[in-house]
Amino acid sequence: MSSPAEVPSSARVLHIGPHKTGTTALQSALHQARKDLAAQGVRYLSPTRHDAAAARWITGRLVAGMDRDAARGRWEALVGEMTRTSGDRRIYSSEFLSDAKDAQIAQVVDELGAEDLWVVVTLRPLAKILPSQYQQGIQRLGLRKYDDFLHSVLDEEPAVAPPPQFWVRHAHDELTRRWAAHVGPERVIVVVLDAADHQFLPHAFEEILGLRPETLASREAKENRSLTAAEVEVLRQFNAQFKALGLGPDLYARFLAHFRDHLKARTPASGEARMITPDWAVARANEIGRSAAERLRASGVTVLGDLDSLSGVALPGVAETPEAPASVDTEFAGWFAAGLAASAQQLLAAQAPPPAPPSEAEPGLRDVARRGMRRLRGGRER
Known part of the structure; x- marks a missing residue:
């Protein structure tokens, strides 16, 4: 008998994240399992591990350096795959869909068609997401200190506004409500990750997609590790100097890609300090998670996992946000500088024009070698 969470055989599934909820690991598993998925009547619609450009286009979240025409083409290709007649289940996964506002969700549903369209939301406790989203902001040329970031997103009347997309993504009950308003709560599935079971997420998607057990869970998961406190602070200081030199976001985006x-x-x-979220911030995040869980229970969506875990993060026993490291050792500094050099070399290589074909006036090395061999052979024959 099929699971109550299993979608129909003709379902089109959008996994919308949000960010920092196991999306990279899931997308990696789906990408690796393409052949097994196809044999079981499921198609993963990203041509790569994660076709972010398509979601970025439809949500208006293109970043510096992105090709607008290429991104639009990726979205149009996805729409074509999603709307053509097929008896397969189809799934597209991108956390950037969680950036969609109401009007953009309406456009997505209008272009894809509402019939057999399902939405899956993956969730983990907000307290666990805070340091990851802060680090992501630092990797977008951010300058805020962690304590400033925490107050901006958690204070009821923050002195500084939170990052513009943070609560669009991470007011999890509202995120779910927005999508349910357009496809119906009966076609929204919430998967709450289990911190003690890293296989819970792939097993949940096996259940949703009607796959054989271990089709996804057996794959080698690709995960993004968190940065250490020193790594974050050095990158934050680098960002400040980068901006002081008048260098722009386009160059930064291309640099950071490498x-x-x-x-x-x-x-x-082993002894490097990790980022620590202080007690007050964890407690506040738990309160927000508890309220979100209550609304999700009453929303009529299908839930896989424990909603109570959204408010169950233990306090670390640290009253205030620890100060960032004031200095790093010379080995770390050398490693960071070497990475800058390698990234610069890759940027230069990407910008270099292709070599011109050899001309009569400037023979290529291979032509020179061939002529030399002919001369040698000619001398021996004489």
């Missing part, structure tokens, strides 16, 4: 891999490839030492 530097991010260097950043995430580092293995922090």
Whole structure:
């Protein structure tokens, strides 16, 4: 017998995130399992692990350096795949869909068609999301200190406004309500991650998509590790100097596309301090999570997982946000500088024009070698 969460065989599924809720690991599993999915009547519609451009286009969230025409083309291609006649289940996953406002959701549903359209929302406690979203902001040329960020998003009357997309994404009950208003609560599924079971998320999607057990859970998960306190602070200070030099967001976006891999490839030492969210912020996030869970219970959507976990994060026993490290060791500084050099080299290589084909006046090395070999052979024959 099928699970009550299993969608119909002709369903089109949008997984909308939001950010920092296991999206990278899930998208990695879906990408790796394409052949197995197809054999079971399911198609993953991202041509790569994550076709972010399509979602960024329809939500108006293009970033510096992105090709608008290419992004629009990706969305149009997705619409074509979603709307053509097919007996397969189809799924598209992008956390950037959680950035959609009401009018944009209406446009998505209008272009895709409401019939057999399902929406899956993945959730984890807000207290766990706070440091990850802060770090993401720092990787977008952000300058705020963590304590300032926490007060901006958690104070009832913050002195500084929160990042503009934060509550669009992370007022989780409102996010779910917006999408349910357009597709119906009976076609919205909320998956609450289980911190003690990393296989819960892929198993939940196996259930939703009617897949054999372990089709997704057996894949090697790709996950983005959190940055250490020192890494975040060095990058924040770099951002300040980058802006002081008058360098713009377009260059930063292209630079970070290369530097991010260097950043995430580092293995922090066991004693390196991680970012800590203080007691007051965790307690406030738990209150918000408790209210969201109550509204989700009453909303009529299907829930997989424990809604109570959204408000169950333990206090760390730290009264105030720890100060960022004032200095780093020379090995760390050398590693950071080497990453800058590698990123600059990749940027230059990407901008270099392709080599011109060899002309008669300037023969290529291969032509020179061939002529030399002919001369050698000719000498031997004589």
